[in-house]
Amino acid sequence: MNLIGNCMKETVHWLQTDANQTYEREGRIQVNSNPNSSSSATYICRPPPRTPLQRMLSDIVHDSKLIHRIHALFVWMLRTTNSAVNESLFDALPTEDDTSKQERKGEYEKNEIKD
Secondary structure: OHHHHHHHHHHHHHHHHHHHHHHHHHOEEEEEOOOOOOOOEEEEEOOOOOOOOOOOHHHHOOOOOHHHHHHHHHHHHHHHHHHHOOOOOOOOOOOHHHHHHHHHHHHHHHHHHHO
């Protein structure tokens, strides 16, 4: 679970960093302090435009293959955790006969060790 948590935190950090860069880039306006010189550009901050209200995440982070990258990350995480987890699968819960056989077998093994 630590691996999944760390991967998710890294993914969130990566997406948040790219989104913050887009927010800052869209919120700056270039102002020329000296109209005669084109090299001295100053930027002032303003709230970014509110249109459009809904945008795709891939547009915000400027990554056209974002969905493919996230999908590949999730597939990798599932494969990695699947190889790390060992499961014991049973067809069904043990019956009363199976349970009593296991208990008798355990008692029999204990008696053999004592003797």
